[in-house]
Amino acid sequence: MYDVNKIREDFPIFALSINGKPNTFLDSAASAQKPKIVIDKMNDMYLHEYANVHRGSYLLSEEITLAFEQARETVQKFVNASSSSEIVFTRSATESINLVAASWGRKFIKSGDEVLISEAEHHANLVPWQVLRDEIGFKLNICRVNDDGSFDMEDFRKKLSSKTKLVAITGMSNVLGTIFPLKQIISLAHAGGAKILVDACQLAVHQNIDVKDLDCDFLAFSGHKTYGPTGIGILYGKYELLDSMPPYQCGGDMVDIVTYEHTTFDVPPARFEAGTPAIVEAIGLAEALKYLMQIGQDNITNHENELTAYTLEQFSQIKGLHQVGTAQGKGGVFSFVVDDIHPQDLAFILDKEGVAVRVGHHCAAPLVKRMGHSSVARASLGLYNTKEDIDILVKAINKAKTFF
Amino acid sequence: MTIDELIENFAFLDTWEDKYRYLIELGEKMPPLPESYKTAPWQVKGCQSQVWLVPSKEEDRLHFLGDSDAAIVKGLISIVLLIYDNKSPSEIKAVAVDDIFAKIGLKEHLSPSRRNGLEAMVAKIRQYADIL
Numbered sequence A: 001m002y003d004v005n006k007i008r009e010d011f012p013i014f015a016l017s018i019n020g021k022p023n024t025f026l027d028s029a030a031s032a033q034k035p036k037i038v039i040d041k042m043n044d045m046y047l048h049e050y051a052n053v054h055r056g057s058y059l060l061s062e063e064i065t066l067a068f069e070q071a072r073e074t075v076q077k078f079v080n081a082s083s084s085s086e087i088v089f090t091r092s093a094t095e096s097i098n099l100v101a102a103s104w105g106r107k108f109i110k111s112g113d114e115v116l117i118s119e120a121e122h123h124a125n126l127v128p129w130q131v132l133r134d135e136i137g138f139k140l141n142i143c144r145v146n147d148d149g150s151f152d153m154e155d156f157r158k159k160l161s162s163k164t165k166l167v168a169i170t171g172m173s174n175v176l177g178t179i180f181p182l183k184q185i186i187s188l189a190h191a192g193g194a195k196i197l198v199d200a201c202q203l204a205v206h207q208n209i210d211v212k213d214l215d216c217d218f219l220a221f222s223g224h225k226t227y228g229p230t231g232i233g234i235l236y237g238k239y240e241l242l243d244s245m246p247p248y249q250c251g252g253d254m255v256d257i258v259t260y261e262h263t264t265f266d267v268p269p270a271r272f273e274a275g276t277p278a279i280v281e282a283i284g285l286a287e288a289l290k291y292l293m294q295i296g297q298d299n300i301t302n303h304e305n306e307l308t309a310y311t312l313e314q315f316s317q318i319k320g321l322h323q324v325g326t327a328q329g330k331g332g333v334f335s336f337v338v339d340d341i342h343p344q345d346l347a348f349i350l351d352k353e354g355v356a357v358r359v360g361h362h363c364a365a366p367l368v369k370r371m372g373h374s375s376v377a378r379a380s381l382g383l384y385n386t387k388e389d390i391d392i393l394v395k396a397i398n399k400a401k402t403f404f
Numbered sequence B: 001m002t003i004d005e006l007i008e009n010f011a012f013l014d015t016w017e018d019k020y021r022y023l024i025e026l027g028e029k030m031p032p033l034p035e036s037y038k039t040a041p042w043q044v045k046g047c048q049s050q051v052w053l054v055p056s057k058e059e060d061r062l063h064f065l066g067d068s069d070a071a072i073v074k075g076l077i078s079i080v081l082l083i084y085d086n087k088s089p090s091e092i093k094a095v096a097v098d099d100i101f102a103k104i105g106l107k108e109h110l111s112p113s114r115r116n117g118l119e120a121m122v123a124k125i126r127q128y129a130d131i132l
């Protein structure tokens, strides 16, 4: 039994009111709230167990190194990777994608090759490829989404060619909520000889991730969206791919033999973790992932699917509200506009009602434009949201309508 | 209307609902900005709505026209313009805009993290005071 009220109690922030109103937090797609066990764990590390990792041969350093490497194993379990050596700790999903572009991309993509992304990419999975394209001179192709926000498989097939070296694609759109048919996309990409990077920033929050089953080559997500801390991200990569890649940044902790003349580099994942990593954040993230695995990702998905259906139903009854992204099977991310109300004005009023939504282009400006807008409001679900949250949102939208 | 009158008008409004309604009304009363100015050179960056600011100078006084596609933001702009219009550059520099917004009870809208464009607009006005 999924007891959402009990789950809410795990998150201290919901005990606080916002503008004198209950905290109706509907911006988890931007960043999720943290359960107390994550906060406690990180505090505890600083209070009792802190030292640098992979260094000093003394007790504290040995212990925290062990905890850090166990955190890697927790991530391995969370994404079902074959080995914890396939898990690279980064600063964020953004850094994970930039790492692939700078290291793998610069080595393996040649002028005349092609990279294929979708219209629904976050800037983090668009701009690095544009910059690399301008450097190398490959062709960046962009496959379409349909007007309802669903993936246009026909267009994808058309734009996938024997020249496509990489398909870099989101698992779930942070604007449309569309869940992309990853397995089909990946098998098509592989059949054509392309590698595939999945931006799982949103997907990892809402659905079970299984990199073995997906058979993706790279997968990126951010700690702060999966109920963990900021400053930590994950790059999963198949080991033989990681092993074929040059370092991304250079410094301590990623080298094998260093002389004044020459340096050889360590094996993955250390090769990609130059300098002191975000130690406590990695351990905090592992705590968050354990929390998710304990609740059970499938239970979370069920709860959110129920709430998604409820939200869609409630939204359909608000006159003048237009949803942006209505694909079948979409997840709990709802972009919308309301007739005669600018999204910014709407957000001002919702804020006064204690409702947090985000407005703007959501770091996917070309997508919002392609859907016919310059700015949209977005409500997004986390595992702690309730039907009451949606009721409060709907009431606040209806109230906003009386102002204009 | 003077700033003091505006502060007084807001003092009569007890709830945020009334304050926002009044803001929307203020925005509606602003003279419309000609469409030809709603272009990139006049756009104030860093806003979640579109905001435009057009300066001009007459003798030593600066004048401003402004607009936004968001109604509450437009109301906020009308207050900013009431505060800054028809002042000399040195007078512009001397305005304690935070204090005025605090007195009106809309201080949170001037916060740089709000990204509603107001803070950026005030910065732009002060910049124009330097260069015009």
Ligand SMILES: Cc1ncc(COP(=O)(O)O)c(C=O)c1O
Pocket: A029, A030, A092, A093, A094, A095, A122, A124, A125, A170, A172, A173, A174, A199, A201, A202, A222, A224, A363
């Ligand atoms: C789909 C998607 N990709 C990438 C990112 C970038 O994540 P971060 O800012 O944590 O690096 C986000 C976050 O907004 C996202 O939603």
